[in-house]
Amino acid sequence: MENSFKFFSNTKCKYFPCHKTSDIKDFNCLFCFCPLYSLGDKCGGDFIYLENGVKDCTNCILPHKAENYQFVLYKLSK
Numbered sequence: 001m002e003n004s005f006k007f008f009s010n011t012k013c014k015y016f017p018c019h020k021t022s023d024i025k026d027f028n029c030l031f032c033f034c035p036l037y038s039l040g041d042k043c044g045g046d047f048i049y050l051e052n053g054v055k056d057c058t059n060c061i062l063p064h065k066a067e068n069y070q071f072v073l074y075k076l077s078k
């Protein structure tokens with residue numbers, strides 16, 4: 001996918017890709033830090049809460065899939 005206002009693939013980043021993915025061409029770095037984190041258990045992503053109460057997003061790829069751009073904006077508008 002071409003970099004644009006809704007997609008940015010930062011292949012030069014030393015952590016790229018920072019989550020496991022089967023489609024590296026579709027890996028969107030636009031939401032490098034997930035803007036939905038503060039929504040707690042309402043983010044819609046694949047998270048778990050650790051015993052110490054920290055929200056662990058290790059297995060979540062939601063903000064990094066190019067097709068989820070509108071979904072992230074929708075959740076932020078709520």
Ligand code: SF4
Pocket residue numbers: 034035036037038043044045046047056057060061062063
């Ligand atoms: S689970 Fe996914 S969508 Fe939810 S805050 Fe974590 S990275 Fe974002």
